[in-house]
Amino acid sequence: MSLPKIKLNRGFTLIEVVIALAVFAFLIGGLLGFLPWSVEGVSKVREQDTAYGLVDGVQVELERMGFTMVEAGTSRLEGLYSAFDLPRESENKFDLLLVARKEGGKVSFEQVVEEASSSTLNDDETEEGPNQDLFMKEMGGTVMFNKTTSGDPVSLFGFDENHQETFPYSNRWIPEEERYFLIKCSQFPLDHRHQHHPSNGFLSLQVDIQWPYKVPDPSRDSGFRRIPMKFRNHFRLPMAIVR
Numbered sequence: 001m002s003l004p005k006i007k008l009n010r011g012f013t014l015i016e017v018v019i020a021l022a023v024f025a026f027l028i029g030g031l032l033g034f035l036p037w038s039v040e041g042v043s044k045v046r047e048q049d050t051a052y053g054l055v056d057g058v059q060v061e062l063e064r065m066g067f068t069m070v071e072a073g074t075s076r077l078e079g080l081y082s083a084f085d086l087p088r089e090s091e092n093k094f095d096l097l098l099v100a101r102k103e104g105g106k107v108s109f110e111q112v113v114e115e116a117s118s119s120t121l122n123d124d125e126t127e128e129g130p131n132q133d134l135f136m137k138e139m140g141g142t143v144m145f146n147k148t149t150s151g152d153p154v155s156l157f158g159f160d161e162n163h164q165e166t167f168p169y170s171n172r173w174i175p176e177e178e179r180y181f182l183i184k185c186s187q188f189p190l191d192h193r194h195q196h197h198p199s200n201g202f203l204s205l206q207v208d209i210q211w212p213y214k215v216p217d218p219s220r221d222s223g224f225r226r227i228p229m230k231f232r233n234h235f236r237l238p239m240a241i242v243r
Contacts (some may be wrong), residue, residue, distance in 0.1 A: 177224035182213035
């Protein structure tokens, strides 16, 4: 009488376990390498959504400022009000700058600057161009950009410590290091189909939303650092305000 055969369950050898762990570690290491890219991608999508959401805030702020100031602050053409001259490109073109925080929401008028070259915008300076205090209208009159004749602030550039704490000006104040989004508004060039003319009941604008504009930097006396334009993201769109 023969004895029954006993079936033995054979396990993994030590070499097989080591090989399996090595393959597993290799795969996990490769996947973890993509994690920073994924986090950065989510952050970029979130900031892009915030930029898209600023459109209504930009429209409201431009309407609050009024047609006359926006027209002067984006001045690009000369001879618009002359009965004898044709419109022409001005030597001094203005950009109107608005800003918003990283979380979006409120949009505030920062300042008006003279249009600067790309080489100036790409250096480490903390300005987008030479600041403009006022604009002399062709038909007479002056438009103040920073402070009124009574000293009240019009733009963030015209604020001082007292005004920052005073209602209603304090509602518009955004600290320099928190101005993450820059909204640059300018008129369309000569001979463009959206070229501005006084006979229009509206003013067409090129709007360029850029980010990051300024970020906190405790190592600097100013407390912030301006990001050169070549490193910023852009969202461009046309916009119009009515008289």
